[in-house]
Amino acid sequence: MPPVDETGRRRPSRAPRTPMPERDPVERAQDFDEVALGYTEEQALAEADRCIQCANPTCIAGCPVNIDIKAFIARILERDYAGGVAVIKERNALPAVCGRVCPQEEQCEAACVLSRKGEPVAIGRLERFLGDYDLACDLEHRCRVEVGQDSGRKVAVIGSGPAGLACAGELRRFGHAVTVFESLHAPGGVLTYGIPEFRLPKSIVQAEIEMLQATGVEIVTDAVVGATYTLQELMSVHGYDAAFIGVGAGLPIFLGVPGENLNGVYSANEFLTRVNLMRAYEFPKADTPVWRGRKVAVVGGGNVAMDAARTAKRLGAEQVFLVYRRSEDEMPARREEVHHAREEGIEFKMLCSPQEVLGRDGWVTGMVVTRMELGEPDESGRRAPVCVVGSEHTIECDTVVVAVGTRANPLLTTATPGLEVSSRGYILTDEDGATSIPGVFAGGDIVTGAATVILAMGAGKRAARAIDRYLRDSS
Amino acid sequence: MFAIVHKRQLSESVFEMGVHAPQIARKVRAGQFLMLRVNERGERIPLTFSDWSADEGWIRFIFMRVGKTTHLLSHLEVGDALADVVGPLGVPTHTEGLGRVAVVGGGVGTAVAYPVARAMLEAGNEVTAIVGARTKDLLILIEEFEALPLAKLMVVTDDGSAGEKGLVTAPLARLCDAGAIDHAMAIGPAIMMKFCAQTTKERGVPCTVSLNPIMVDGTGMCGACRVTVGGETKFGCVDGPDFDGHLVDFEELMSRQRVYADLEREADAEFSKECSCRL
Ligand SMILES: Cc1cc2nc3c(=O)[nH]c(=O)nc-3n(C[C@H](O)[C@H](O)[C@H](O)COP(=O)(O)OP(=O)(O)OC[C@H]3O[C@@H](n4cnc5c(N)ncnc54)[C@H](O)[C@@H]3O)c2cc1C
Numbered sequence: 143m144p145p146v147d148e149t150g151r152r153r154p155s156r157a158p159r160t161p162m163p164e165r166d167p168v169e170r171a172q173d174f175d176e177v178a179l180g181y182t183e184e185q186a187l188a189e190a191d192r193c194i195q196c197a198n199p200t201c202i203a204g205c206p207v208n209i210d211i212k213a214f215i216a217r218i219l220e221r222d223y224a225g226g227v228a229v230i231k232e233r234n235a236l237p238a239v240c241g242r243v244c245p246q247e248e249q250c251e252a253a254c255v256l257s258r259k260g261e262p263v264a265i266g267r268l269e270r271f272l273g274d275y276d277l278a279c280d281l282e283h284r285c286r287v288e289v290g291q292d293s294g295r296k297v298a299v300i301g302s303g304p305a306g307l308a309c310a311g312e313l314r315r316f317g318h319a320v321t322v323f324e325s326l327h328a329p330g331g332v333l334t335y336g337i338p339e340f341r342l343p344k345s346i347v348q349a350e351i352e353m354l355q356a357t358g359v360e361i362v363t364d365a366v367v368g369a370t371y372t373l374q375e376l377m378s379v380h381g382y383d384a385a386f387i388g389v390g391a392g393l394p395i396f397l398g399v400p401g402e403n404l405n406g407v408y409s410a411n412e413f414l415t416r417v418n419l420m421r422a423y424e425f426p427k428a429d430t431p432v433w434r435g436r437k438v439a440v441v442g443g444g445n446v447a448m449d450a451a452r453t454a455k456r457l458g459a460e461q462v463f464l465v466y467r468r469s470e471d472e473m474p475a476r477r478e479e480v481h482h483a484r485e486e487g488i489e490f491k492m493l494c495s496p497q498e499v500l501g502r503d504g505w506v507t508g509m510v511v512t513r514m515e516l517g518e519p520d521e522s523g524r525r526a527p528v529c530v531v532g533s534e535h536t537i538e539c540d541t542v543v544v545a546v547g548t549r550a551n552p553l554l555t556t557a558t559p560g561l562e563v564s565s566r567g568y569i570l571t572d573e574d575g576a577t578s579i580p581g582v583f584a585g586g587d588i589v590t591g592a593a594t595v596i597l598a599m600g601a602g603k604r605a606a607r608a609i610d611r612y613l614r615d616s617s
Numbered sequence: 618m619f620a621i622v623h624k625r626q627l628s629e630s631v632f633e634m635g636v637h638a639p640q641i642a643r644k645v646r647a648g649q650f651l652m653l654r655v656n657e658r659g660e661r662i663p664l665t666f667s668d669w670s671a672d673e674g675w676i677r678f679i680f681m682r683v684g685k686t687t688h689l690l691s692h693l694e695v696g697d698a699l700a701d702v703v704g705p706l707g708v709p710t711h712t713e714g715l716g717r718v719a720v721v722g723g724g725v726g727t728a729v730a731y732p733v734a735r736a737m738l739e740a741g742n743e744v745t746a747i748v749g750a751r752t753k754d755l756l757i758l759i760e761e762f763e764a765l766p767l768a769k770l771m772v773v774t775d776d777g778s779a780g781e782k783g784l785v786t787a788p789l790a791r792l793c794d795a796g797a798i799d800h801a802m803a804i805g806p807a808i809m810m811k812f813c814a815q816t817t818k819e820r821g822v823p824c825t826v827s828l829n830p831i832m833v834d835g836t837g838m839c840g841a842c843r844v845t846v847g848g849e850t851k852f853g854c855v856d857g858p859d860f861d862g863h864l865v866d867f868e869e870l871m872s873r874q875r876v877y878a879d880l881e882r883e884a885d886a887e888f889s890k891e892c893s894c895r896l
Pocket residue numbers: 243244245300301302303304305306323324325326329330331332333336337338365366367368388389390391392414445446449476551553554585586587588592593594595596598
């Protein structure tokens with residue numbers, strides 16, 4: 143029991159934020175096992191004890207899906223972990239995933255009252271603690287969403303990333319039958335093919351997906367909607383009453399500089415897919431190869447670039463450069479990941495913009511970059527980089543990984559007449575995710591452009607509620 | 618899992634395989650391809666549909682044993698199953714209103730040329746087929762081609778062991794020079810397509826080629842399959858596989874196809890140790 147004062151009120155701990163146990167950087171950079179080990183029960187209790195259980199908990203508004211953070215922390219203090227899991231699962235079906243990958247430092251933790259004077263409660267780590275607690279239980283004892291009474295209606299969910307999975311889970315609560323169609327051979331979206339094992343173990347993603355299947359969600363892999371099925375056909379021939387599109391923004395953007403098709407130049411998507419989804423790091427035990435560069439230049443400054451750089455290191459690169467055209471402060475990657483990358487010996491080359499990839503006999507030998515200076519803030523509010531004339535120089539490398547963003551994949555949208563998209567190919571929806579086609583909803587990266595796991599999940603869930611209303615109204 | 622319902626050996630290293638895949642069978646059009654994975658540890662590889670039946674719910678493809686995955690595949694029999702089959706992918710071959718067409722198939726490309734020739738005929742074109750291989754034993758699908766209502770079938774082998782001695786470009790050049798064709802479609806190894814494109818370009822005959830870059834997903838997500846066409850980067854899997862042969866950068870394609878050559882040999886060598894048969 144936490145200490146109480148004379149009046150019987152609980153006195154929160156004033157201890158500093160409980161550090162996350164992590165593996166040694168040198169050791170961990172040699173394998174793909176998880177870096178952050180997670181709180182022990184003792185550590186979780188100590189950290190939970192720092193929460194002052196505010197009468198007006200500001201953290202909740204900072205959470206994109208408004209998890210009742212105060213309540214789940216209270217459950218931890220009571221050592222009612224299952225109760226804590228249930229509080230989170232009211233709002234977020236994947237706590238073990240979000241506890242690991244959400245940018246809490248910009249969301250709930252930034253909004254925590256304690257952050258005004260010092261360090262906020264480590265809400266993300268506590269979320270992960272509960273998520274892991276739940277997954278450690280056998281299937282029967284895990285927190286399970288209540289499946290609603292069978293409504294007799296069927297919904298097709300296209301894409302099994304966080305948006306699709308969240309939507310599917312929520313639709314089951316309303317009692318609708320759900321089939322998820324996934325084009326790849328494994329479900330999970332970016333959680334499976336993009337975010338590496340050392341940051342998000344695939345066993346966790348799998349366990350969460352199994353849980354969804356246990357509630358009756360059917361998942362059909364190897365199904366490319368727009369090719370294997372069309373959306374129209376799902377609704378008219380296969381009897382789906384509504385559909386949710388959560389196909390992500392999976393089309394890689396390249397730099398458009400000379401030499402970009404040389405052998406040894408990868409999109410981050412290809413590099414990470416080979417390694418994560420196809421397990422190329424186990425080659426030749428797994429059949430898919432990946433080129434293991436000695437000197438690797440990764441272009442970009444987001445989470446994707448950090449993941450690619452740290453993956454290259456783990457594949458045995460002697461040197462990995464992170465080439466970014468703004469300064470470190472402008473990098474969109476999570477601070478924690480930047481810190482981890484530095485610890486693992488990734489070399490940061492800030493304010494450098496690639497001009498050309500050099501090669502010999504078809505293979506990469508280097509990359510010419512120009513130095514940049516920061517000028518006036520642009521529309522994103524970040525200071526725009528401008529070229530320093532005559533500052534070209536060459537970074538010697540044998541591999542280049544391009545991680546400068548992704549776009550909408552037109553495969554499904556162009557095969558779906560009547561589905562309105564923006565000039566950049568993203569699906570247009572109203573606040574609830576309704577598209578221009580009645581009964582068809584959309585959410586996640588295919589609507590917003592590349593964003594975050596929690597925003598995609600939030601959109602999936604919101605759309606599920608709108609789909610439920612649509613189905614009720616149309617019955 | 619996708620059950621194997623048909624298997625036939627066409628030559629020493631070329632096999633035809635049929636798989637139960639009713640949903641895919643309903644959608645396929647000539648020139649499209651599938652991605653398959655033999656088992657849970659397997660690589661995703663692209664193969665072109667060679668035949669399909671929407672009524673009976675199967676699709677077929679023809680593959681040449683060249684490395685580990687195609688080797689594993691060659692050992693599977695009717696009753697076994699493939700972990701994954703995805704498709705149909707890629708843009709179907711344009712067949713409408715081409716007129717007099719020469720369809721050129723080289724080596725295992727013949728497997729792709731056959732359904733393309735059939736589709737060209739169905740679309741009302743006049744079709745001459747040129748089928749080439751290094752030697753007689755490697756020629757495939759000759760009977761099937763003979764059964765099509767072709768204007769002419771021309772067989773070519775490098776060593777002259779069957780048909781005309783030489784390369785497929787010789788009869789192709791003759792057809793062009795005689796003004797006997799309005800369009801050529803070349804499918805085979807990159808080097809063969811390169812020379813077919815050159816032959817037709819010099820003679821002012823349009824030429825479509827079906828490119829075979831390395832692929833991972835086959836749906837536009839990775840960019841492994843990028844090819845340069847007319848100075849622009851295209852994704853082979855979603856923008857192709859068919860492109861204007863006169864505009865393709867074949868040197869780049871051939872270079873990119875070799876990226877994993879060493880690693881593939883390694884995987885294959887490992888595998889051969891365990892496998893009883895000789896590749
Ligand atoms: C390497 C990497 C690291 C990241 N790190 C973080 C992080 O630390 N924190 C964070 O919050 N966010 C992170 N993100 C962003 C986050 O992963 C995405 O915003 C989120 O996954 C989007 O979810 P989604 O469901 O919209 O799409 P996705 O996760 O992209 O899933 C879409 C799914 O739809 C499938 N699909 C596509 N087309 C079709 C079709 N036609 N038919 C059937 N299925 C189809 C795809 O195969 C895929 O499985 C990262 C992204 C990447 C790439």
